[in-house]
Amino acid sequence: MGFTGYRVVVTGAGRGFGRALAIALGRDGAEVFVSARDFAAAEATAQEVRHVGARAHAFECDLADAESVREFAEALAETTSAVDVLVNNGAPYLDGDFADAGDERIVETIAAGAAGTVLVTKAVLPLLLRSARPDVVTMVSGCGEYGNHRSAAHEAFYAAKSAQAGFTEVLSKRLRPQGVRVISLYPPDFDNPDPLGPEWNAPKVNGDALTARSLVDCVRFAIGQPRDCFIKSFYFEQA
Numbered sequence: 434m435g436f437t438g439y440r441v442v443v444t445g446a447g448r449g450f451g452r453a454l455a456i457a458l459g460r461d462g463a464e465v466f467v468s469a470r471d472f473a474a475a476e477a478t479a480q481e482v483r484h485v486g487a488r489a490h491a492f493e494c495d496l497a498d499a500e501s502v503r504e505f506a507e508a509l510a511e512t513t514s515a516v517d518v519l520v521n522n523g524a525p526y527l528d529g530d531f532a533d534a535g536d537e538r539i540v541e542t543i544a545a546g547a548a549g550t551v552l553v554t555k556a557v558l559p560l561l562l563r564s565a566r567p568d569v570v571t572m573v574s575g576c577g578e579y580g581n582h583r584s585a586a587h588e589a590f591y592a593a594k595s596a597q598a599g600f601t602e603v604l605s606k607r608l609r610p611q612g613v614r615v616i617s618l619y620p621p622d623f624d625n626p627d628p629l630g631p632e633w634n635a636p637k638v639n640g641d642a643l644t645a646r647s648l649v650d651c652v653r654f655a656i657g658q659p660r661d662c663f664i665k666s667f668y669f670e671q672a
């Protein structure tokens with residue numbers, strides 16, 4: 434149980450990678466605090482984490498809504514005195530032709546992905562600073578790498594992910610004196626098998642698409658390092 438005693442917050446954990454990471458870290462013994470914009474989805478993931486034997490707490494948080502983020506952080510502070518790891522995972526995906534996307538979807542993509550990441554990090558920072566091993570992990574994307582143009586994602590998604598990249602880059606420098614490691618992952622498109630299904634542990638061969646399982650292992654590796662080892666970024670060669 435490599436993460437027994439760790440208190441880990443995962444945003445956007447009602448499905449996809451956030452759910453998988455919450456369940457995997459729960460299996461490793463972490464106490465997990467999961468948020469989703471739909472409380473029932475967060476609670477469903479929390480139940481799954483409890484079933485693998487860990488403590489779990491569910492919260493509602495719409496990353497596109499500053500008040501919702503504040504309320505989430507307040508509820509978190511009523512539940513735990515400190516947070517060891519914040520995982521900025523939640524972010525809406527958007528694809529399609531530049532001109533065809535609706536204005537509201539564009540605003541939501543940038544608000545939730547970019548502003549939401551900044552707001553959650555700011556709101557949870559006081560709890561992180563009460564930890565002896567604080568880490569902020571952000572699921573950026575290859576779309577946040579300067580010069581990347583290989584994804585079919587909409588330009589607004591590129592904008593949101595580039596904002597996360599710029600934010601985490603400067604934050605990693607500015608929070609380092611306070612002992613906070615800011616760790617970012619820049620994966621290309623990856624497969625999201627069910628962490629409770631047989632595919633999760635399927636062996637990999639050369640040429641296979643990147644999977645959530647391997648990304649979970651990257652997160653585990655980074656946050657599991659001793660405090661002298663600060664892995665700032667994970668970049669991946671695209672197939």
Ligand SMILES: NC(=O)c1ccc[n+]([C@@H]2O[C@H](COP(=O)([O-])OP(=O)(O)OC[C@H]3O[C@@H](n4cnc5c(N)ncnc54)[C@H](OP(=O)(O)O)[C@@H]3O)[C@@H](O)[C@H]2O)c1
Nearest residue numbers: 445449450495496497522523524525545572574621622623
């Ligand atoms: N999948 C990939 O190929 C890939 C590649 C590179 C990077 N990433 C990044 O990795 C992270 C997780 O990926 P994923 O595959 O699980 O993505 P996904 O399937 O698109 O899921 C996005 C997650 O973000 C949540 N979310 C969206 N808008 C939100 C809002 N306003 N407030 C709160 N939560 C919101 C979604 O919740 P709802 O259920 O409420 O929509 C969902 O849990 C994301 O940051 C994504 O950009 C993914």
